[in-house]
Amino acid sequence: MSVPILKQGPNLIASIQSALSDEDLIRLRDNLAAQVGQYRSKGVVVDVSPLDVMDSFAIRTLRDIAHTTKLRGAHTIVVGIQPEVAFAMVQLGLALEGVATALDLEEALSTLGALPGAA
Amino acid sequence: MAVEVAVPVSSDADIIGARTQARQVASALGFTHTATTLIATAVSEVARNIIVHAQRGSVTFERLESNGRHGLRVIARDSGPGIADLARAMEDGYSTAGGLGIGLPGSRRLMDEFVVDTAPGRGTVVSMTKWLS
Numbered sequence: 001m002s003v004p005i006l007k008q009g010p011n012l013i014a015s016i017q018s019a020l021s022d023e024d025l026i027r028l029r030d031n032l033a034a035q036v037g038q039y040r041s042k043g044v045v046v047d048v049s050p051l052d053v054m055d056s057f058a059i060r061t062l063r064d065i066a067h068t069t070k071l072r073g074a075h076t077i078v079v080g081i082q083p084e085v086a087f088a089m090v091q092l093g094l095a096l097e098g099v100a101t102a103l104d105l106e107e108a109l110s111t112l113g114a115l116p117g118a119a
Numbered sequence: 120m121a122v123e124v125a126v127p128v129s130s131d132a133d134i135i136g137a138r139t140q141a142r143q144v145a146s147a148l149g150f151t152h153t154a155t156t157l158i159a160t161a162v163s164e165v166a167r168n169i170i171v172h173a174q175r176g177s178v179t180f181e182r183l184e185s186n187g188r189h190g191l192r193v194i195a196r197d198s199g200p201g202i203a204d205l206a207r208a209m210e211d212g213y214s215t216a217g218g219l220g221i222g223l224p225g226s227r228r229l230m231d232e233f234v235v236d237t238a239p240g241r242g243t244v245v246s247m248t249k250w251l252s
Contacts (some may be wrong), residue, residue: 019139022131022167052156053138055163056221084156092160092225093211 003028005035011043011112012036012074013105016050025061032065036072043112044069047105049080059094066099075115077101077108123182128166128195129175137166137178144180145191149251158191158249161226165195165245168223171216173199173242183248190231190250198242205235 001024006013012035014028032044046065048054054062066076077100081089089095102108123144126137141162145155162178169176176197183190207213209227214220223245227233232248 019135021135052142053159053163055160055167056219056225057167060219082156084153087153088156088160088229091157091228092164093221093228094219094225 003031005031007035007039007041008109010041011045011109012039012041014044014046016046016048018050019052020058022057022061025058029061029065029068032076033068033072036069036074041074042115043109044074044076045105045108045112046076046078047080048078048085049082051085052082054081054085054089056092056094059089059092059096063096063099075100075112077111079104079108123180125177125179127175127177128169131167131170134163134166134170138163140178140180141193144182145249148182148189148191150191150249154249154251157229158193161229161247162193162195164222164226164229165193165247168243168245169195169197169199171218173197176242183250188250190248192246192248193230194247195245196242201239201241201243202235202237203239205237209235 001018003014003016014032062078069076079102102111124140126140128137138159141159142155145158166178179194181192183192202208208223211224212220230247230249234246237243
């Protein structure tokens with residue numbers, strides 16, 4: 001299942017719809033890196049709220065997305081991590097260090113709008 | 120001890136199938152939403168280990184009852200190369216496959232009991248249990 005990516009002003013919004021296979025996650029990473037260049041985006045929001053499990057592969061790929069898009073000049077914020085998923089991530093020992101998070105899309109967009117250089 | 124269900128694992132889509140099955144079995148046994156998520160996450164890790172290291176294998180779910188306690192045992196089995204250095208494989212950050220090296224030690228933290236039976240050339244059996252508190 002591919003993840004729709006919406007362009008909204010200077011930002012890209014990737015709304016995950018359902019459980020993703022490893023292959024889907026890799027495709028999301030590559031599509032975001034390409035579209036950040038194509039649209040000269042300044043911000044990326046990845047909404048993971050439908051994910052009921054985030055295992056080490058998903059966490060690593062989200063981290064890769066944040067780092068890759070940063071090298072392409074955009075700031076990534078992960079939103080919508082469910083409370084029990086957050087607890088499982090902490091137990092697992094992977095808590096998305098170095099990646100910005102927000103509770104929801106609204107908060108993420110307001111953070112991105114306040115960044116220097118934001119339109 | 121009753122075998123609930125066995126899920127074959129041979130593609131990355133099967134990882135999703137295994138954790139969906141984990142969720143269904145755990146939830147039917149009465150685990151909380153949070154405990155169910157911990158179990159499904161551990162299942163995802165051991166199922167991925169099967170794909171990465173052995174290409175194919177299976178994940179089995181068993182309902183347990185012991186001294187009035189109820190629990191769920193998950194057994195991930197493969198006939199792959201086995202683990203040469205189990206002590207190191209149980210350490211955070213040790214990986215032979217370019218991963219994060221969190222699969223086994225992380226799964227152990229998510230579950231109550233965790234046993235690995237493996238030897239080079241003999242495959243790997245990971246048996247992990249969560250008890251209903």
